[in-house]
Amino acid sequence: MAFEPPRRLVKALGEAAPSGDDWLEKLPEAAQQAVSLRELTVERVQVPGGRSSLVVLVRLPDGTPAVLKLAPGRARPESERAALAHWDGLGAVRLLEPAGAEGVLLLERLHPDVSVRSLAEAKSMLEAAGALRRLWVEPPAGPVFESVAERTGRQAEAMRAGADAEAAPLVDAALAVRDELLASPPESRLLHGTFRQSKVLAGQRSPWLAVGPDPVVGECAFDLARLVRDRVEDLIASPSGSAITRRRVKRLAESLDLDQERVRGWTLFRAVESGVRARRVGRSQDAELLLEFASWL
DSSP: OOOOOOHHHHHHHHHHOOTTOOHHHHHHHHHHHHHHHHTOEEEEEOSSOOSSOEEEEEEOTTSOEEEEEEOOGGGOHHHHHHHHHHHTTSSBOOBSOSSOSTTEEEEEOOEEEEEGGGSOHHHHHHHHHHHHHHHOBOOOSSSOSOBHHHHHHHHHHHHHHHOOTTTHHHHHHHHHHHHHHHHSOOOOEEEOSSOOGGGEEEOSSSSEEEOOOOOEEEOGGGGGHHHHTTTHHHHHHSTTHHHHHHHHHHHHHHHTTOOHHHHHHHHHHHHHHHHHHHHHTTOHHHHHHHHHHHHTO
């Protein structure tokens, strides 16, 4: 079978690829090797798929459905492997192969086309929050994962360097709130890192399970930031979008026993960071949506 990367993946990786990176060129051969080594039967490549990895629906030699995932090193797949091993199926997709070639993950098969986003908004937010709560466990000992301070520190430097005059006030506000939040952090937990509704899929052994973490260790409020801005296009299009956003912050914070202002602060920082990054790579429409959303916070 020819392993043609989905257009979504090609575009997303192309935006951030360092000079000389040839991961996409080598991907078809790497996928074929991974399939042959494990004696897998390929069903199909998941389309449109994600923005950082190739996802292939396969069957194990005994016929069990599974997922083969290949990701470049800059997507931190080995960090994902470590987090999934630590969760061991609790609230998240189960890792079927604890060790393997770097950047190649073999996972249990969920329902790839059925995410919690398919539910009505109120229900989807409730289910997503419940799924996220199960992931917040004590991190393993040692420097296994990046910290929130480390990750946002890199992002803060890029924001300072990449902000134009129009975005500068929001960038200043985002950087200030980051400093405040890091000055007195609550208890640290292992976090999903990039959690949103599309990262929660229907499963067999549990109604909803999280997939695709970019794990980080820090306070739980950080993990809600992407969820607050879920369906941002609909929020911006709504005349009451700003009020809906404030209610989301309040309800999610209350449902998970978190400080509302800390949820708001991390949502602001992460929205501005995403908006500045989108503008830097030429996604001007996404940038406008994200920065307008951030201005409501």
